[in-house]
Amino acid sequence: MLLHIALQEGFHHDDxxxxxxxxxxxxxxxxxxxxxxxYAASVDVDVTRSPVVVEVVLxxxxxxxxxxxxxDRPTYLGVSLTPEGTLAWKTSHEPFGYL
Amino acid sequence: MKEQDHMDQEYFAEAADIARPGAEPLIPLFPWPTRLRVxxxxxxxxxxxxxxxxxGPLPIQPIPIAQPLPGIVPTSxxxxxxxxxxxxxxxxxELRLDVDGRYPQMMASGTLFGVLAKRVHWIARLTASGPYAxxxxxxxxxxxxxxxxxxxxxxxTTTTFLASQRKAVVRLSGGGTAVRTRTLAFKSPYFRQVEFxxxxxxxxxxxxxxxxxxxxxxxxxxxxxxxSIEEVYRRVGFEVRKSGSDSIVPIGDAGxxxxxxxxxxxxxxxxxxxxxAGKAQxxxxxxxxxxxxxxxxxxxxxxxxxxxxxxQGTAIFNDSFISTAPTGDxxxxxxxxxxxxxxxxxxxxxxxxxxxxWQKQHPPDWGTPWIPLANEPxxxxxxxxxxxxxxxxxxxxxxxxxRFSDNELVFMRHAPERFVQMGNADWxxxxxxxxxxxxxxxxxxxxxxxDRAQATYQFLEPVVLELKLTNIGSRxxxxxxxxxSMTEHMxxxxxxxxxxxxQYLPFARYCHDQQAHVxxxxxxxxxxxxxxxxxxxxxxxxxxxxxIQIALHMETEDIVSDALTLRVAPPRGYDxxxxxxxxxxxxxxxxxxxxxxxxxxxxxxxxxxxxxRLSDRAVAYHARIALAAPLARDYKVLDMGDRxxxxxxxxxxxxxxxxxxxRIEEARQLYTSALLEKKEQAIATLGRTDYEYYLGRFRAALxxxxxxxxKEPRDMKRDAKREKNGDIEHTMRVIKExxxxxxxQEPVSx
Numbered sequence: 001m002l003l004h005i006a007l008q009e010g011f012h013h014d015d016x017x018x019x020x021x022x023x024x025x026x027x028x029x030x031x032x033x034x035x036x037x038x039y040a041a042s043v044d045v046d047v048t049r050s051p052v053v054v055e056v057v058l059x060x061x062x063x064x065x066x067x068x069x070x071x072d073r074p075t076y077l078g079v080s081l082t083p084e085g086t087l088a089w090k091t092s093h094e095p096f097g098y099l
Numbered sequence: 100m101k102e103q104d105h106m107d108q109e110y111f112a113e114a115a116d117i118a119r120p121g122a123e124p125l126i127p128l129f130p131w132p133t134r135l136r137v138x139x140x141x142x143x144x145x146x147x148x149x150x151x152x153x154x155g156p157l158p159i160q161p162i163p164i165a166q167p168l169p170g171i172v173p174t175s176x177x178x179x180x181x182x183x184x185x186x187x188x189x190x191x192x193e194l195r196l197d198v199d200g201r202y203p204q205m206m207a208s209g210t211l212f213g214v215l216a217k218r219v220h221w222i223a224r225l226t227a228s229g230p231y232a233x234x235x236x237x238x239x240x241x242x243x244x245x246x247x248x249x250x251x252x253x254x255x256t257t258t259t260f261l262a263s264q265r266k267a268v269v270r271l272s273g274g275g276t277a278v279r280t281r282t283l284a285f286k287s288p289y290f291r292q293v294e295f296x297x298x299x300x301x302x303x304x305x306x307x308x309x310x311x312x313x314x315x316x317x318x319x320x321x322x323x324x325x326x327s328i329e330e331v332y333r334r335v336g337f338e339v340r341k342s343g344s345d346s347i348v349p350i351g352d353a354g355x356x357x358x359x360x361x362x363x364x365x366x367x368x369x370x371x372x373x374x375x376a377g378k379a380q381x382x383x384x385x386x387x388x389x390x391x392x393x394x395x396x397x398x399x400x401x402x403x404x405x406x407x408x409x410x411q412g413t414a415i416f417n418d419s420f421i422s423t424a425p426t427g428d429x430x431x432x433x434x435x436x437x438x439x440x441x442x443x444x445x446x447x448x449x450x451x452x453x454x455x456x457w458q459k460q461h462p463p464d465w466g467t468p469w470i471p472l473a474n475e476p477x478x479x480x481x482x483x484x485x486x487x488x489x490x491x492x493x494x495x496x497x498x499x500x501x502r503f504s505d506n507e508l509v510f511m512r513h514a515p516e517r518f519v520q521m522g523n524a525d526w527x528x529x530x531x532x533x534x535x536x537x538x539x540x541x542x543x544x545x546x547x548x549x550d551r552a553q554a555t556y557q558f559l560e561p562v563v564l565e566l567k568l569t570n571i572g573s574r575x576x577x578x579x580x581x582x583x584s585m586t587e588h589m590x591x592x593x594x595x596x597x598x599x600x601x602q603y604l605p606f607a608r609y610c611h612d613q614q615a616h617v618x619x620x621x622x623x624x625x626x627x628x629x630x631x632x633x634x635x636x637x638x639x640x641x642x643x644x645x646x647i648q649i650a651l652h653m654e655t656e657d658i659v660s661d662a663l664t665l666r667v668a669p670p671r672g673y674d675x676x677x678x679x680x681x682x683x684x685x686x687x688x689x690x691x692x693x694x695x696x697x698x699x700x701x702x703x704x705x706x707x708x709x710x711x712r713l714s715d716r717a718v719a720y721h722a723r724i725a726l727a728a729p730l731a732r733d734y735k736v737l738d739m740g741d742r743x744x745x746x747x748x749x750x751x752x753x754x755x756x757x758x759x760x761x762r763i764e765e766a767r768q769l770y771t772s773a774l775l776e777k778k779e780q781a782i783a784t785l786g787r788t789d790y791e792y793y794l795g796r797f798r799a800a801l802x803x804x805x806x807x808x809x810k811e812p813r814d815m816k817r818d819a820k821r822e823k824n825g826d827i828e829h830t831m832r833v834i835k836e837x838x839x840x841x842x843x844q845e846p847v848s849x
Contacts, residue, residue, distance in 0.1 A: 009457075009458070035454065035455075035458060036400050036401045036402075036404070036449055037397065037400055038455060038458070039393075039396075039397075095395075095396055095420065096396060097396055097397075097398055097419070097420040097421070097484075097486070098393075098396055098397050098398065098400075099397075099398045099399050099400075099421075099442055099445055099446070099484060
């Protein structure tokens with residue numbers, strides 16, 4: 001089943017690792033949000049069980065947060081970095097659109 | 100006149116829209132309304148336009164009309180007479196009056212254009228003071244504001260059906276200076292001009308107009324009309340024109356995959372946009388294409404953050420998700436047309452430097468808005484995502500009136516031109532200064548000052564500002580005693596000309612015991628701010644012009660200072676250029692900020708070199724102070740042995756506190772040279788507040804090391820006055836006596 005993970009608002013030259021059930025799904029040493037669209041980077045993961053735990057590590061900021069998400073149908077998970085330095089998660093069953 | 104007719108017709112149509120059964124119309128529709136709209140652009144110019152020759156004698160020289168008094172409607176005067184009222188030194192003056200018509204913001208903004216590219220921009224929030232008169236406080240200033248101290252504006256307009264005879268009398272007052280009154284001639288019902296060009300990729304149709312009632316999900320009160328993109332921006336206040344002829348961009352320009360990358364669009368813009376130029380201009384290119392490289396998830400983008408002139412081009416992608424109506428939608432075709440139209444207006448909004456509604460508040464490393472912002476996540480604005488509000492896109496469009504938010508309108512109508520104009524300020528730089536919660540009638544005013552006639556600094560000279568918070572109200576106010584030294588309550592913006600604004604981040608925050616302090620009407624509190632360097636590095640270093648502005652965050656409002664522009668001069672010679680390589684380091688910044696260090700030896704070596712090689716320069720005063728302070732008293736140093744510099748706990752590293760003995764004689768020489776030998780120069784560069792502070796430290800050090808102070812008879816009243824006003828002369832006299840007393844003793848060494 002499709003799990004689309006999108007890094008969205010708040011990233012600025014961040015070193016990001018995304019793990020799904022402890023398996024590395026995305027590694028990018030320089031993630032920056034394009035402010036015109038609120039989009040930074042994304043990865044599609046094919047998952048075989050639900051729920052899964054998505055962990056995001058921002059090493060430069062020393063942020064590690066995880067989030068459990070059900071993937072019983074195609075699922076879109078948006079991850080944003082808030083001004084307070086924490087991660088905000090948004091789950092949707094429709095693809096994200098950027099403008 | 101044609102424009103005015105159009106606007107007046109729209110005004111009446113708007114009035115008819117507002118009139119609903121059971122509700123009294125806000126504007127009498129019949130008979131012919133007696134109130135004409137007055138919003139728009141008013142100008143005065145030194146370029147004298149001769150009047151059209153008319154029969155009869157004409158004066159050889161234009162005769163200035165008498166200066167009208169506030170509240171009195173002046174008699175009519177020809178524009179050429181008005182133009183002569185500008186004083187020498189000013190070339191042009193503009194007023195944007197925003198009190199009626201579409202979405203009135205009750206604001207006025209003015210720009211004074213001077214010689215040598217000098218200009219001042221101000222914005223005031225207005226309240227009506229008469230049928231055609233308004234008054235308000237100036238809450239924003241930008242540019243060369245040193246000669247513009249005014250705090251209040253009063254505006255009176257004359258109204259006539261002849262646009263050429265309409266005028267505004269602008270009276271500026273406050274700030275401890277003479278009242279300034281000018282008469283400006285009505286020029287346009289629009290605030291600014293802009294031109295658009297719509298081009299399409301092969302096989303793509305541009306959606307530049309829609310029927311507002313085509314889709315059933317809409318506000319019940321939404322007028323039924325055919326709305327164009329041009330009309331949307333006319334309602335913002337722009338006189339919109341089309342540039343060139345809308346053309347077809349061959350799909351081959353997008354490469355073989357028919358998708359567009361940002362670079363491909365930028366290249367196409369240079370070729371197909373009839374107005375392309377490498378400069379700032381009120382002109383925008385809009386491309387309608389099928390898809391971006393990112394695929395269907397990207398509905399449109401203001402792609403132009405490339406090169407030196409940002410925000411000149413946007414694109415809308417017709418084959419993206421914006422062309423997929425929600426399942427079960429009542430009119431999918433109309434939904435798609437509306438979404439494409441909405442997306443075009445949205446992307447064009449980015450070209451005017453508008454951020455998304457939820458992006459106005461963000462961390463400093465994103466770049467710095469002019470003053471702090473508040474997010475508008477539920478705004479029914481072109482700049483919000485419809486599907487992100489509570490209730491999703493259905494809720495959004497059921498309450499969407501095809502407009503921008505009030506804050507966005509204020510920004511586009513009244514912000515300084517360079518913040519908004521395409522190709523001028525970089526994308527996201529200054530994108531929404533308008534949202535600080537400044538009070539329209541503030542009781543406090545914050546002034547930024549420097550202790551010198553002109554705000555020009557020598558190369559390498561650190562910048563120390565004096566902050567002055569004055570109670571301008573009529574009642575006593577209680578503020579925190581240390582309010583101005585609590586930098587966590589401030590946002591300090593440093594903007595080098597032609598560079599993005601930066602937020603000054605101090606090295607340290609100080610936690611003070613809360614102490615209330617009463618500031619009586621007319622009284623003030625002051626403090627200093629060492630501004631050149633902080634956690635962001637050296638914010639003020641390179642030669643050039645810098646603008647500084649501070650927002651002080653109080654419990655219920657923000658106090659926004661005037662903008663202060665200062666200049667850093669070029670290096671005097673090779674020595675300064677050479678030393679700069681070591682001087683603009685983190686170590687030197689920390690030493691200067693904390694008034695000395697016994698640990699940062701490299702930085703101290705640089706400062707010693709400064710005192711030797713640049714002994715007559717202002718930076719040497721700062722260097723001597725920083726070198727003197729650790730020498731003047733016992734100094735504790737955490738000695739980590741071989742593990743100095745490692746990230747290890749003191750216990751693990753076997754660290755111990757080591758005491759460094761004072762070297763009072765060296766300190767005395769450095770302090771004397773910095774503080775006593777050239778007092779005026781020292782005050783100018785250190786700032787009066789810090790100068791007094793250093794004098795106090797010097798005196799304390801002398802006393803600690805054996806100086807005998809002359810006993811003075813106690814005088815409570817005099818002492819209180821000295822404490823309140825800072826009596827530099829007295830402190831200097833005390834220090835000189837203390838130094839004399841030390842001369843009579845053996846050199847002190849402990």
